[in-house]
Amino acid sequence: MHFVKQLYEDLIQSLYPNLCLSCGDELYNNNEQVCLKCIFELPRTSFENILLNPVEKIFQGRIFFNAAHSEFYFSKGQVIQRLIHQLKYKGNKDIGIWLGQMMGRSLAGSARFKDVDLLLPVPLNSKKEFKRGYNQSKIICEGLSDMMKTPVLDDCLIREKETQTQTRKHRTERWINVSGGFDLRNQAKLINKHILLVDDVLTTGATLEACTQVLSAVPGIRISIATLAFASI
Ligand SMILES: [Zn+2]
Numbered sequence: 241m242h243f244v245k246q247l248y249e250d251l252i253q254s255l256y257p258n259l260c261l262s263c264g265d266e267l268y269n270n271n272e273q274v275c276l277k278c279i280f281e282l283p284r285t286s287f288e289n290i291l292l293n294p295v296e297k298i299f300q301g302r303i304f305f306n307a308a309h310s311e312f313y314f315s316k317g318q319v320i321q322r323l324i325h326q327l328k329y330k331g332n333k334d335i336g337i338w339l340g341q342m343m344g345r346s347l348a349g350s351a352r353f354k355d356v357d358l359l360l361p362v363p364l365n366s367k368k369e370f371k372r373g374y375n376q377s378k379i380i381c382e383g384l385s386d387m388m389k390t391p392v393l394d395d396c397l398i399r400e401k402e403t404q405t406q407t408r409k410h411r412t413e414r415w416i417n418v419s420g421g422f423d424l425r426n427q428a429k430l431i432n433k434h435i436l437l438v439d440d441v442l443t444t445g446a447t448l449e450a451c452t453q454v455l456s457a458v459p460g461i462r463i464s465i466a467t468l469a470f471a472s473i
Contacts, residue, residue, distance in 0.1 A: 261326060261335065262319040273335055274323070282320060282342075283313040285470060288350040295470055298445045303452040306434065306462045307352040310442055310470030311343035320469055324440060328372070333379050339468055340383020347436075348388050353464060357433040359384055359392045362451055363399040363422070380468055381438050390436070396426050397437075397451060422454045432460035442467040 258267050260275035267275055287293035288309045292300070295308040312320045323339060326332035347353040361377035369375050381392040400423045424430075437451055452463050 261332075262322050273332075273338070274319075278319050281318075283315065283318070284346075285310055285313055286346075287470075288346045288353065291352075294472065295442060295465070295467075298442070299449065299452075299465065302445070303449050304456060304463070305452060306464040308465040309343075309347065309350075309353070310467045311339070311346060312469045314441055314469035314471040324469060327376050327379065328440065331373065333374060336376055336379035337383040337386075340380040340385075341387050342383075343380070343466060343468060344384040344387025347384065347466065353388075353436065353466075355434050356388065356390055356436045356464060358430070358435045359388070359390050360397050360435050360437050360451075360455075361392065361394055362437065362439040362447060363394070363397055365399045365421070376440050377438050380440060384436070384438065384466070393429060393435075396424060396430055397455065398423050398425055422451050424454055424457065427458055430455070430458045430461050434462040434464065436464050436466055439465075439467045441469045441471055443471050 258270060259265065260267055260278055261273050262278040263275060265275050265277070267273070285293070285295075287295055293309070295310050296305075299305055299308055314320055314324075323335050327336040327339070347356070359381045361375055361381045363369075364372070364375045364377070375394070378392065378394055381394075384390070385392050399421055435455065437448060437455070439448060442448070448465055448467075452465075455461060455463055
């Protein structure tokens with residue numbers, strides 16, 4: 241049933257591109273994809289200024305990090321899920337940039353993220369990226385970069401091996417599955433830098449944990465984390 245509904249919504253969207261991606265109301269500005277009402281309904285977390293916010297609690301004791309943030313609460317069937325679905329499965333890069341800009345505005349105004357030097361997208365495995373045509377985390381970084389005036393670096397953290405699909409896996413299994421999957425290149429670019437590791441949705445944090453472990457080998461590095469959405473488990 242869900243599939244049929246999704247198909248119907250996609251069809252409507254392709255026939256009437258000037259409708260809000262979320263509620264279907266007419267948009268009055270051709271440059272927009274979401275109406276004002278839906279923008280106001282987006283579930284912002286305001287975690288960026290909160291020490292030991294729920295995202296930081298996920299990573300506390302597991303990794304060394306500077307600060308961590310998610311811009312939105314992820315809830316199924318809500319506006320944010322639809323928008324992230326557009327970014328990940330419908331080739332809608334513009335919505336990813338737009339959401340990244342929203343998060344960038346929050347982070348640019350936060351003292352805890354002010355001195356970030358570089359934005360690092362979590363890499364996809366090459367098969368997935370080839371299939372999608374882009375890495376959605378890098379698209380989010382582009383939006384962040386607009387607002388934070390910080391460069392994006394995608395040639396330092398790379399994904400080495402194929403990792404199996406992660407759905408329906410226990411946290412320990414996931415950890416084993418992804419821990420060996422990341423590797424470093426061009427380390428010198430990261431020495432003594434404050435980097436912001438960026439991903440789309442935070443669930444168990446296993447992928448970000450694995451990336452952080454690899455990155456922490458760089459001398460003088462400080463690592464912060466930001467994801468668009470936070471799915472509490
Ligand atoms: Zn709307």
